[in-house]
Amino acid sequence: MLGEAIRGTNTGVSAELVEDAAKRLDGLAVPTPLVESPQLNEALGMRLLFKAECLQRTGSFKFRGAYTKLSRLPVHARSSGVVAYSSGNHAQGVAAAARLLELPATIFMPGDAPAIKINNTRALGADVVFFDRNGDDRKALAQERAAETGAAIIPPFDDVDVISGQATVGLEIVRQTRRMNLDIDHVICPVGGGGLLSGISVAIKAHSPQSHLWCAEPEHYDDMVLSLNAGKRVSIAPGSPTICDSIATPQPGLITFEIIRTNVSGGFVVSDREVMSAMAVLFERLKLVAEPGGCAGFAALLQQLERFKDKTVVVVVSGGNVDRSTYSRILDAAEPLHIGFPD
C-alpha cells in the first residue's frame, strides 16, 4: 500500500488510483525485471539497476497507462472506440489495450515515425492516420475525429489515469529493490511529456521519500529542465533534429509538471552522441535493446558518473522500439566508451 506521505496526490494521482492500476494490469502487463551487470557495477563504482521497460508488452511502458485509461472508460463511452495521437509508443500501447478490450482504435502518428512502431500499431489492429510532425496540430486532429465519431481521446501523458498506470513502474521498482534489501539513492528516467516520470515519482516518494529522482532529456528538447529551472512550464520550438523520437516533446504536461516539480531533484540534457554510446554500452554489457529515447536516462548517468559514485541507482530504460537499420547504424557509429575495470 502507498503511504500517507504520498506527494503529487493533490493532482488526483492518489495511492488508491495507483494500486487500482496495478490490479488492472496484473497478468496483462509484464512485471519487467530489474537487471544489472556485476562487471558494469564494478567498472562504474556503483550499484546500477536497469528497469527494463523495453521488455514490456509493446516494447515500452506505454501499455501500462493506455490499458489503465481504457479499462476505466465507462461502458457508454466505449462503443465509439478510442482515438489517440502519438509518436509511436503510446500508439502501440493504445492499440494493444484496445485490442484486449475489443474497442476500435484510431491513432494519429507522424509519417516519419520508426517503421517498427507504425507496423506494430497496425498489426495490433488500429487504424493509423499520418500527420506531419512539424506542421499539423496532432491534438486538434484527434479532437476533430473525436467530435465526429464520439470516440474517447486517450491522452499520451497529461491524464490522471494514464499517469497512475505508468506509476506501476515505480511500484515495481520499490518492491523489487526491497526484495533485494536495497535502498534506492537515485532514479534516473527519460522524460518527454512526463507521464512516466511523474507516475514513478509518486510511487517512489511514497515508499522511499529519501530517494532522489532525476530526468534526462535530449538536446533541443530540454523543456522539462528549463521548466524546472524557471519554476513554471516553458515551451521550446519544435523542429530540431534528434534521434530521440519518443521523447521529443515541446512542453511538459500541466498535471505531470505539477507532480514533477514537487518530486524531482533536477534534470540532465544529453546529446545524440551520448545516447548512441549509451545504447552501445547497453548492447554490449546488458544485452538489452534500447531505443534512443529509452536510453536517455542511461546516457545521463554516464555523463554524470561522479555524482552517482558509490550509490544505488535505478535507471529506467523506457522502451526498445527501434528499427533494425537504425540500430545497426547506431552500433556502427557509436563512439566507444572506455569503461575500464579496476585491476
Added chain:
Amino acid sequence: MLGEAIRGTNTGVSAELVEDAAKRLDGLAVPTPLVESPQLNEALGMRLLFKAECLQRTGSFKFRGAYTKLSRLPVHARSSGVVAYSSGNHAQGVAAAARLLELPATIFMPGDAPAIKINNTRALGADVVFFDRNGDDRKALAQERAAETGAAIIPPFDDVDVISGQATVGLEIVRQTRRMNLDIDHVICPVGGGGLLSGISVAIKAHSPQSHLWCAEPEHYDDMVLSLNAGKRVSIAPGSPTICDSIATPQPGLITFEIIRTNVSGGFVVSDREVMSAMAVLFERLKLVAEPGGCAGFAALLQQLERFKDKTVVVVVSGGNVDRSTYSRILDAAEPLHIGFPD
C-alpha cells in the same frame, strides 16, 4: 529440493550437487528472468518463455559452471591457479570466477574468437593465449600448461561440477514457471558439448518428468543429433564455417552425452540463415541481444512451429556475446520472418 526420481545421477550429477551449486551461486550469479512477449505468443499460438541467460554475469550461462567448479577446488589446488580452453564464453566465465576467488587464470582461446569475448576475458584479469581453432589441440595445450605450472584444468563442459553449475538454469526455470502456475511442455536449448543441456535436463526431469527436452545445433556441427540417432557418441570433422562460434563443437562429452541420451527427446539442426532470422525476431520482439549460438534454440522453435503449437515452451537463450559489427551485419542481412498476428 530435487526429488528421488532424478535421472542422469548415475553420472554423479546428483540432486545434492545441484542444490550445492545453487547455494554457491546465490548472490553471485544473476537469477536471470524468464521473459515473454504477449504479442509473439499470440502470433505463434503458444506460450513461449525465454530463459535469458544472455543477461547472466559475463553475458552467458558459463559463469555458473565455472564458478561452481572453481569454488569446489580444494585449497591446496588453488595456489597454482587455473587453466582453461574456450571459444570465448567459458573463457569469460572462468576469468570472472577466478577474479572473484582471487586465483590466477590462463585461458587458451582461438585467435578468431569475437573481440568482445577476448577483450572481456582480458578485462577480467585472465592471461589469454591464442590457438588455431582448426589446427592446434586446445586440450593438449591446456594439459601441457597445467603440467608445467600445476594449475587446475577447468573443463568447458564434460565435468560433474561444471554440469551441476549449469543445472541451476534448470532449477530456476522450474521455480519461475511454478510461480506462474505453468506446466512446462517443452524446453529447447542450444547444444555444443552439452554442459548446459545435460545440467538443465537433470533439473527439469527431476521436477517435471513429463516435460520434453530438445537440443538445437548448427549446420555442420550436428554431432549431438547424429549421436542421439546412433545411440553412441559420433564426431564430425571440424573446419566448416558457421556463425555459431560458441557451439561449434565436434563431439558430445562423455558425461554430458550419457545424461542427454537419457533425458532428451531429440534435436534440430539450424542453418546460419535461420539463426540470423531468429536473432532479428529476438531483437524486434523481445529486445534481447542473443549471440548466434545462443539463439539456435529459438531458431529451432521457429523451424518447428507446428510441433510446438498450443504448448508451453521454454527456449533457452544461452548467451549474448556478439561483436557490434557482427550484430549490425546480421540485423541488416537477416531475412524478415512474416510472423503475422491473428485478426
